Amino acid sequence: MSRGTGGWGPTPDAHAFPTRRYDLVKEFVIALAVVSVLSVVAALVFSSPDEPAISLQQWARQAPSDVVATAAGELAGTTTSAGYGPPYNTASEGQSLGPVDLQSLPGVTQPVDPAKDLVLDPVRTLTSDAASSAAVRVWDAASADRQQAWASAYVDALAAAPDGDPAKVASGDYGPVPAIAAAELRLAESGSLEGLLTSRTSFFGVDSTKALLLLADGTHLEDAARAQNLGGDQWGIMNETGNYPGQPWLWLYSLWYQVPPFSTSDNADIAVWALMIVLSIGFVCIPWIPGLRTLPKHLGVHRLVWRTRR
């Protein structure tokens, strides 16, 4: 009995061939023992990386200027989160691939208003702090244009100040923004900001979205990552901290971010995703793709496996 597959002609039935003794269970048990021993030995010798997470308190202590600049940026709408678009807000349309805009299709499913959620609401909890309460009241009473003018001016002034130090900012009309940003810094320093961002709407803080968005809006997280060669243009998608193999199976996904046009595109993420989806579908469908499905015959590598049956 024979069966056929496109491009190959009939292939003999495997069950029609003469057989040899082959102990599958023994093979599995030996393989399991070998893999278990290798895993345990590697664990004992190499361990595994565990670089502690950066707490918002650490961020405030190690890079206070970055916390202040990030808080001001959230109010000014200049941070990544503030201008992100779906699924967090409608500040932009996000990335698209020509006319295809998959990012906007589902809409805003995880609403985040960075100014309100990441800065103002946490600062509002400082009810015993008269200065910050007064600053928030002034902010709330101002028009949107006025708020924007204050926050943008302060962001620019921080960028121009030596080391971005809020204490060295040139005098100007920043309204309540410096006081609000300073209050955010105090909250972070005290260690309470994380809880306000992750557990504010639920006793059980299992959703880190807002805390991570705020942290990623600053430069401290990226600086720490780039110092460990984890940047996107450093093959960071497949690397991990320390001298560990990471996720080498993501090499092809990482590769596209290193080369044009992806490395210079504003729509790199969706372009890489689209390419990888097409390639992945192609990989799954190799048995049905003319030319590709018969390629192994021409490569001849199979002769290394079946040496005696040419």
Next chain:
Amino acid sequence: MSRAEVSPRATSEASSAGAGRTTWTAAVTRWVDGLVPKGQWLPDRQPVYVASWIYVFGVACLSSLVVIIVSGLVLTLGGVTWWHTSSFGHFVNSVHLWSVELFFATMVIHMWGKFFMASWRGNRGMTWATGALAFFGSLGTAFTGYLIQTNFDSQWISTQAKDGLNAAGIGAYFNVMNLGQMVLWHVSLLPLVVGGIVTVHVVLVRRRGVAPPIDATDPTADAGEKVAT
């Protein structure tokens, strides 16, 4: 009740020949029996051409999966952050990590081997496809594992990965910065999906048998007749 009143137990074979033939149970039994040829679920013999080290890597991959599952189950006992504070927990996490590395190493070698052997021949296309799907499912499972480490890697990977997922519209429903969601995907949903695909893959391997050599002749055909080009 006397012994004489006890009805002899009917075998499934006997009942399938009678009234039991129309029951759902009998139908499922016939379906399961027909999934692979008789005696091929766990045979102790293989075709003579199954004589290369390349065939070991499929089983090695399955073995690695067993170590992954066992070490992962031990990690679930202590919870998500346990391994940061327990030296035993850190050791188990390390075993989990290295078994994953071995899993992918053996899986990739297995896949390349099957590619060069064109193992999709003879109606084995779905065997290849389910293997490839198992690979992609494993990528997702490993990725969520990195997200739930609750350390610096998790922070960096999640904040970077969100952009690609959001751009593809996936992030709207699969939030890599939501620890609770990622934990459930990693320890429940994705392992079930991967386990299901791997099961189908193994059944297909047993159903079709190991692909014969590319230039093999049909041993049941007339002597010397070559059936494969």
